[in-house]
Amino acid sequence: MIQGHQALHSRLNFIWAVIYAAGCMLGLRLIQLQILQKGEYRLEAERNRTQMIHQTAPRGRIYDRKGLALATNRPAFSLIYLPGKGKDRPDIKLLKALAADLAIQLKQDPGAVLERLQEAVKEETAIRLAENLPSKTMFRLSELKTIYPGVDLVVEARRYYPFGRFASHLIGYMGKMDPRSWRQLKKEGYRVDSRIGRMGIEQLLEKELRGRDGGIRMEVDAQGRLKRMLERIDWVAGSNVYLTLDAAVQRAADEGLRKSATNRGAVVALDPRNGAILALSSAPDFDPNALLSSDPEEVKRTAATLPEFNHAISGAYPPGSAFKLIVGAAGLNEGRFSTQESIYCPGYFELGRRVFLCHEHKGHKNVSWLTGMAKSCDVYFYQMGLKTGASLIERYAKMFGLGELTRIALKGEKKGNLFGPESRPKARGPWYEGETANLSIGQGELLATPIQMAVMTAAIANKGTLWRPHFTERINYASGDYVQLPERLGSINLKEETWMNVQESMQMVISSGTGKAAAIAGIDVRGKTGTAQNPAGDDHAWFVSYASRAGEAPSIALAVIVENGGHGSSVAAPIAREVIKAYFGLSESPTKRYEPHGARPIGPETARAL
Amino acid sequence: MLIRAETGVKGKIDWAFFAAALGLLAMGTLSVFSAANELPYYGQVIQKHLSALALGGLLFLFGLTFNYQIFQDQAKVLYGVIIAVLVAVLLVGVTQRGQKAWFNLGFMTFQPAELARASTILVLAAFLDFRARKTHEFATVLMTVGVAAPVMMLILKQPDFSTTLVFFPVLLGMLFCAGASIAHLLAVTGFGFMALSMPLFYTLCQVRYAEAGPGSWAYWILQTSRFGAATWIVVGSIIAASVLAWRLAAMARFHVRAVFFVVAPLILISGFFSGIMVHRQLKGYQRNRFVAFLAPETDIQGAAYNVRQSQIAIGSGGVVGKGLFSGTQSRLGFLPERHTDFVYAVVGEELGFFGTMAILSLYLALIWRIVIAGRLARDRFGFLICCGMATMYSFHLVLNVGMCLGLMPVAGIPLPLISYGGSSLVITLWTLGVVANVYSRRYSLL
Numbered sequence A: 001m002i003q004g005h006q007a008l009h010s011r012l013n014f015i016w017a018v019i020y021a022a023g024c025m026l027g028l029r030l031i032q033l034q035i036l037q038k039g040e041y042r043l044e045a046e047r048n049r050t051q052m053i054h055q056t057a058p059r060g061r062i063y064d065r066k067g068l069a070l071a072t073n074r075p076a077f078s079l080i081y082l083p084g085k086g087k088d089r090p091d092i093k094l095l096k097a098l099a100a101d102l103a104i105q106l107k108q109d110p111g112a113v114l115e116r117l118q119e120a121v122k123e124e125t126a127i128r129l130a131e132n133l134p135s136k137t138m139f140r141l142s143e144l145k146t147i148y149p150g151v152d153l154v155v156e157a158r159r160y161y162p163f164g165r166f167a168s169h170l171i172g173y174m175g176k177m178d179p180r181s182w183r184q185l186k187k188e189g190y191r192v193d194s195r196i197g198r199m200g201i202e203q204l205l206e207k208e209l210r211g212r213d214g215g216i217r218m219e220v221d222a223q224g225r226l227k228r229m230l231e232r233i234d235w236v237a238g239s240n241v242y243l244t245l246d247a248a249v250q251r252a253a254d255e256g257l258r259k260s261a262t263n264r265g266a267v268v269a270l271d272p273r274n275g276a277i278l279a280l281s282s283a284p285d286f287d288p289n290a291l292l293s294s295d296p297e298e299v300k301r302t303a304a305t306l307p308e309f310n311h312a313i314s315g316a317y318p319p320g321s322a323f324k325l326i327v328g329a330a331g332l333n334e335g336r337f338s339t340q341e342s343i344y345c346p347g348y349f350e351l352g353r354r355v356f357l358c359h360e361h362k363g364h365k366n367v368s369w370l371t372g373m374a375k376s377c378d379v380y381f382y383q384m385g386l387k388t389g390a391s392l393i394e395r396y397a398k399m400f401g402l403g404e405l406t407r408i409a410l411k412g413e414k415k416g417n418l419f420g421p422e423s424r425p426k427a428r429g430p431w432y433e434g435e436t437a438n439l440s441i442g443q444g445e446l447l448a449t450p451i452q453m454a455v456m457t458a459a460i461a462n463k464g465t466l467w468r469p470h471f472t473e474r475i476n477y478a479s480g481d482y483v484q485l486p487e488r489l490g491s492i493n494l495k496e497e498t499w500m501n502v503q504e505s506m507q508m509v510i511s512s513g514t515g516k517a518a519a520i521a522g523i524d525v526r527g528k529t530g531t532a533q534n535p536a537g538d539d540h541a542w543f544v545s546y547a548s549r550a551g552e553a554p555s556i557a558l559a560v561i562v563e564n565g566g567h568g569s570s571v572a573a574p575i576a577r578e579v580i581k582a583y584f585g586l587s588e589s590p591t592k593r594y595e596p597h598g599a600r601p602i603g604p605e606t607a608r609a610l
Numbered sequence B: 001m002l003i004r005a006e007t008g009v010k011g012k013i014d015w016a017f018f019a020a021a022l023g024l025l026a027m028g029t030l031s032v033f034s035a036a037n038e039l040p041y042y043g044q045v046i047q048k049h050l051s052a053l054a055l056g057g058l059l060f061l062f063g064l065t066f067n068y069q070i071f072q073d074q075a076k077v078l079y080g081v082i083i084a085v086l087v088a089v090l091l092v093g094v095t096q097r098g099q100k101a102w103f104n105l106g107f108m109t110f111q112p113a114e115l116a117r118a119s120t121i122l123v124l125a126a127f128l129d130f131r132a133r134k135t136h137e138f139a140t141v142l143m144t145v146g147v148a149a150p151v152m153m154l155i156l157k158q159p160d161f162s163t164t165l166v167f168f169p170v171l172l173g174m175l176f177c178a179g180a181s182i183a184h185l186l187a188v189t190g191f192g193f194m195a196l197s198m199p200l201f202y203t204l205c206q207v208r209y210a211e212a213g214p215g216s217w218a219y220w221i222l223q224t225s226r227f228g229a230a231t232w233i234v235v236g237s238i239i240a241a242s243v244l245a246w247r248l249a250a251m252a253r254f255h256v257r258a259v260f261f262v263v264a265p266l267i268l269i270s271g272f273f274s275g276i277m278v279h280r281q282l283k284g285y286q287r288n289r290f291v292a293f294l295a296p297e298t299d300i301q302g303a304a305y306n307v308r309q310s311q312i313a314i315g316s317g318g319v320v321g322k323g324l325f326s327g328t329q330s331r332l333g334f335l336p337e338r339h340t341d342f343v344y345a346v347v348g349e350e351l352g353f354f355g356t357m358a359i360l361s362l363y364l365a366l367i368w369r370i371v372i373a374g375r376l377a378r379d380r381f382g383f384l385i386c387c388g389m390a391t392m393y394s395f396h397l398v399l400n401v402g403m404c405l406g407l408m409p410v411a412g413i414p415l416p417l418i419s420y421g422g423s424s425l426v427i428t429l430w431t432l433g434v435v436a437n438v439y440s441r442r443y444s445l446l
Helices: A006-036 A038-049 A092-106 A110-123 A135-147 A179-188 A200-204 A206-210 A247-259 A288-292 A296-304 A320-333 A369-375 A378-388 A390-399 A433-440 A450-461 A496-512 A568-583 A604-609 B008-012 B015-036 B042-065 B069-073 B075-092 B112-130 B138-156 B161-178 B182-208 B217-226 B229-251 B258-281 B284-294 B303-317 B343-376 B380-404 B422-440
Strands: A050-055 A069-081 A127-133 A151-160 A174-176 A195-197 A214-220 A226-233 A240-243 A265-270 A277-283 A343-345 A348-351 A354-357 A365-367 A465-467 A472-477 A480-483 A488-491 A523-534 A537-549 A556-562 B094-096 B099-104
Touching: A006 A038, A006 B161, A006 B303, A006 B343, A006 B380, A038 A050, A038 B303, A050 A151, A069 A135, A092 A110, A092 A127, A092 A135, A110 A127, A127 A135, A127 A151, A135 A151, A151 A288, A174 A288, A195 A200, A195 A206, A200 A206, A247 A265, A247 A277, A247 A556, A247 A568, A265 A450, A265 A568, A277 A556, A288 A296, A320 A369, A320 A378, A320 A390, A320 A433, A320 A450, A320 A496, A320 A523, A320 A537, A320 A568, A343 A378, A348 A378, A348 A433, A354 A378, A354 A433, A365 A369, A369 A378, A369 A496, A378 A390, A378 A433, A390 A433, A450 A465, A450 A496, A450 A537, A450 A556, A496 A523, A523 A568, A537 A568, A556 A568, B015 B042, B015 B343, B015 B422, B042 B422, B069 B075, B069 B112, B069 B380, B075 B099, B075 B112, B075 B138, B099 B112, B112 B138, B112 B161, B112 B380, B112 B422, B138 B161, B138 B182, B161 B182, B161 B380, B182 B217, B182 B258, B217 B229, B217 B258, B229 B258, B303 B343, B303 B380, B343 B380, B343 B422, B380 B422
Parallel strands: none
Antiparallel strands: A050 A214, A069 A127, A069 A151, A174 A195, A214 A226, A240 A472, A265 A277, A265 A556, A343 A365, A348 A354, A465 A488, A472 A480, A523 A537, A537 A556, B094 B099
């Protein structure tokens, strides 16, 4: 020890005191970080190292009544990008190069790709750059994977519609959510890039079809490279839905409309025994697969021109001569005229100072009930309608469901317009007989939807039961099946004789009248044509019909309309013929025509194995 | 004074000191191995570390057995050697990461700045002992700084800013313990403070008010760093303020020695000028480190990100840690410089509070035993060596751990014995050997 240097030792002691105090400060900071705040730092470290890659659950498949898959799932590759963090966040040069390379492969605009990449870097979250990639593109992209850290391909079950343009309005399509609805749906587990059913059954049964999404929690390094899987959350596949739809019938209806003159119209076919929809077709239609394409341009184009209007339930048209079924039923049932009563049709009808023309300007000469119906003689119905009276016709129209919703479970159904002295606003003044004449041939302000006409025709076929149309047969839940039971909208009690007369007249229409084009050998087809005038353009072609094998109860009833198509007899009746033929399995080569195109569809079982 | 006659090896070795050093070595080795585990050059790290341990062990034994007083006798030679190797490295050294700081000896590389850092303490101790009777003179203070200055300049030339930084506390601590006048130290510190804080202040102005145009005060402040009219206005106002203070003190009959009013402005002005010089010399990355600490929101090149990741690593370790070789922050690359400057964060993540406290306590114990060795030293030279070593290692501890905990700026100062670095480890073990030698010779008469 140095002697006499106590002062110096005290200086060293002072330094030690300072060091010790500093050490204590560090200790306190350690307590703060590692004991008091360890939770939040742990969370932060977890957030640093993990990325959730969501896996969309395979959506429940949609089958037709014969077990044919109408909507299914296919494995599809999605391109995802996991940006690096902090010091390892990619610089703008790398991003630009990546964007340029991706843009070529994805056929997207490099600027737009770069924007999305930068967004991902800023938010430090994984994004999907492209979905539903074709396998050729995928292989080329997998090369990029080795050059750019953070680029990865994941396999997912994607919605696939094997038939393409097929029952599009009934089945619907999958689309992106708009930002507003996403805010609400977020709570239900939807993500920004989730797809949601946007129309028809896809929308209606969204909850049932959706299932529960799964995911893979991945460990990533600072460069965004996937290191290993931490946890796998299995998805739960959506419930399969079995429809009452008959794919063959639907295909015939779709094709019939597509081949028609205007490619605008609707076909509704249902089972008159229970109201089960066999086909519901609206033209123009679309291919729902196009909305899931990997090419954003195609999606954009398709979405912009998507024919969303469902003519089958939302289109309201004057029923024209098809309405004569109601007029006849009303007059005959109430005894206002009889089937024996005969009139002379010179081709026109004078009422007061007005002249009402028959569609056959040369006139039908002597006309009774059966010939009146078969030839659809307007003069006969002007006179019988006046005998029956507008109020009665209106009451019967209402009874047959016109002016009322059929309550089909699709969005956008229209009521149409019931027309008559009761439903017309009183302020419009007195009811003129001329209006009765117009009503008698289904013109005027009377409007009906194709589904209403189909339900009405079914009621004639089954002699008085109005069925609520339904298209779901059963839903295959994990806990068991839900089976849809037929539901009555109402019953019409007419005399048996009236039913016989109306049905017989519909047979005459096919055998010797305006509906010859719908005749099928070996099948008892009955129907009524309609050529509805409308102030906006060419006549709408109507045909309502029902059919059965000889000696059996009618098992299909349908309504066909081709907007501005012209004559019901030449335009609508042939479509109905094909639909009915398809229903009875009489089409040329049914099996070949209904083979789905593209790869073998996959279901939950195969998707899980991927 | 009671002198206990402890003889033999048992009395010559400070076992607590020895244990603390061994404990730190063990923890350091473990954490370096764990931190570097995922690196592509892991094998190289292990190999280098183990050979440095072996060489360091030898040098520790050398330091322990070699009479430290010989360094005092041969201080001039030692000083010459220090200057020579530092000049040599600038001429024939190898450049790594922009610093011309390494000798390539073929089988290993060596960083002479590490040798200089430790040996300068011995030289300064010898010099201060030589001026023992004149330590109260300001000249001694200036001369001591003058002895250290060439070494610091040469290291700064490499450029190794962080190692240069260590000399300031060492100088201050040794002068303080040698008995220099507090006023003199304050003057030197004031100068140093001006010289170091002005660049900080300028940098802050540049970053915070990047768009400041003519007329704004930030613009005016930056103008003062350009040796223009603004600079002379500042100098003039310092002189005017001192004259005013002198007159006011005289009027108030408050007796202050006149020399104060001459020295104070001189220190301020020279410090101001030095600050401007340092400001102009600062490299971009050095500036960024300051900025990251002073203004984390204006993060440049992710310096603040590094500290943030370090804090996350330490905090997420919790009490018991995630276990060796299983820290996610370090292994997945979120933590920068994980086996060197930020190795303490790896310890925090993998061994938790127990690990970090263990290193902190062992370090404090080590420094405490150095202080004890200083108190017991048989001569002033040994005492001053211990003072220098204690301040140096505590500075390393506080700056490095403080940086990892987000309390200190990122200065790039490693944690000796824990951070990976061959030269540092070897030299540190040698200095500990010297301290042990001071302790072992506390009773010897020669």
